[in-house]
Amino acid sequence: MDDRRLDRIEQALVRHARMRQSVAVPHDFTASVMRSVRAKAERGADFWDIFSLAARRFVPVGALAASAACGYAQFLDKVYNQALLSLSMHGAGTLTLAGLMP
Amino acid sequence: MNDAEIVRRVLDGDVNAYAQLVDAHSAQILGITSRHVPPDKAAEVAHETFVRAFERLGTFKGESPFVHWLTRIALRRCADFWRGRARNRETVFSALGTGAKEWIESIPDSSDVGLEVHAERSETGVILDWALSKLTPDDRLVLTMTHMDGQALGDVAEFMGWSISKVKVRSHRARRKLRDVLGRMLD
Numbered sequence: 001m002d003d004r005r006l007d008r009i010e011q012a013l014v015r016h017a018r019m020r021q022s023v024a025v026p027h028d029f030t031a032s033v034m035r036s037v038r039a040k041a042e043r044g045a046d047f048w049d050i051f052s053l054a055a056r057r058f059v060p061v062g063a064l065a066a067s068a069a070c071g072y073a074q075f076l077d078k079v080y081n082q083a084l085l086s087l088s089m090h091g092a093g094t095l096t097l098a099g100l101m102p
Numbered sequence: 103m104n105d106a107e108i109v110r111r112v113l114d115g116d117v118n119a120y121a122q123l124v125d126a127h128s129a130q131i132l133g134i135t136s137r138h139v140p141p142d143k144a145a146e147v148a149h150e151t152f153v154r155a156f157e158r159l160g161t162f163k164g165e166s167p168f169v170h171w172l173t174r175i176a177l178r179r180c181a182d183f184w185r186g187r188a189r190n191r192e193t194v195f196s197a198l199g200t201g202a203k204e205w206i207e208s209i210p211d212s213s214d215v216g217l218e219v220h221a222e223r224s225e226t227g228v229i230l231d232w233a234l235s236k237l238t239p240d241d242r243l244v245l246t247m248t249h250m251d252g253q254a255l256g257d258v259a260e261f262m263g264w265s266i267s268k269v270k271v272r273s274h275r276a277r278r279k280l281r282d283v284l285g286r287m288l289d
Contacts, residue, residue, distance in 0.1 A: 008209050008217060009284050013230045015221035017250035022133040023144040029132075030124045033152045040157060041117045 105168035112159060124152050127169055131176050138180035138246055140231060147183055151176040166260070174261055181239035195287050198232055201225045206287065229287075236283045241276035248273040 026032075084097055103111075105126070111119040131151055135144040155175050162171050195202070205225040210216045220226060234242050244262060247253045248269065258273075259266045 005209065005211055005288065006281060006284055008211065009206070009288075010281060012209060012217055012221045012226055013233065013284075014250055015218065016226040016230055017137075017246065018252075019221065020137060020141075020227070022129075023136045023141050025128045025132055026145050029128050029145065029149070030121050033124045033128075033149055034118070034121050036149070036153045037120055037156045038117060040153065 106164045109159060109162055109164070109168065112156075120156055123168070127172055128152075130169060131172060134173060134176045135180060137251060138177070138243060139183050143183065147179050148176065151179045154179060170260065174263070177243055177261055181243055184235070184239040184242060187235070193232060193235070195232065198225075198228055202229050202232075205229065233280055233283045233287070237276060237279055241272065241279060244269060244272045245276035245280060249277055 084100065087100070088097055103122075105123060108119050108122050112123075128148065132144055132148045135147040135151070139147050151172065155172055158175070162168065202225050205220065205223060206229075209220055234246070237245065240262075244258060247258045247261070248255065255266050255269050258264075259269045262269065264272070
């Protein structure tokens with residue numbers, strides 16, 4: 001590789017880069033940006049409108065369902081513990097009880 | 103009204119106030135994008151910069167001038183532009199046409215005479231963009247800012263979010279990579 005030649009090419013490229021002119025601002029640039037920005041703002045607002053509406057509608061139902069699921073789980077846990085206790089009192093071995101564990 | 107106050111108004115819901123920020127800084131942002139992406143894409147990337155800045159306006163803390171914060175976003179968008187382009191295609195030097203090859207062959211060997219004329223030719227821009235496209239987006243950005251635009255290392259460090267020593271190292275490495283690319287082109 002010829003280093004001097006490489007230097008010249010690099011210098012020419014750098015000079016060209018320095019000579020590059022800035023692109024003029026298009027006449028409708030601000031208007032075009034603002035159209036995109038308003039669309040984003042509206043879409044953002046739409047999202048939160050739908051989100052809050054859905055939340056208002058479904059929060060009571062969700063809370064009820066969560067309470068029911070939680071109560072049911074607690075009930076099952078109690079039944080399961082009682083069954084294990086009862087089996088152990090009637091002589092079930094450790095391995096049998098361990099096999100029943102979920 | 104200064105930039106920080108306008109930002110506050112926009113965040114308070116006055117979206118139209120954002121137009122003042124676009125008007126005030128569009129020339130400067132276009133100046134930046136013109137230097138980092140092809141001229142026909144500069145306005146598009148500047149447009150994306152302002153839209154992205156609007157989306158992230160809540161993260162502007164006002165610790166540095168608004169235009170510095172905007173510049174960082176513009177530089178990131180320029181890097182994203184090249185990342186997208188690198189995924190799309192890889193151009194070989196021979197695809198640049200006979201003009202580029204002729205430009206290489208006619209470059210003066212030792213004297214500066216005629217170099218200016220060469221620098222002004224349109225093929226120079228094509229070769230420059232091709233050679234820069236072989237670098238990573240960050241290498242490309244830092245090389246353009248330090249080596250070609252001659253920006254202060256401190257400014258580059260601030261815009262890139264790097265330390266000054268990192269800027270020095272990356273700039274040096276990027277220049278070496280560029281020379282490697284140009285060297286392979288000559289072989």
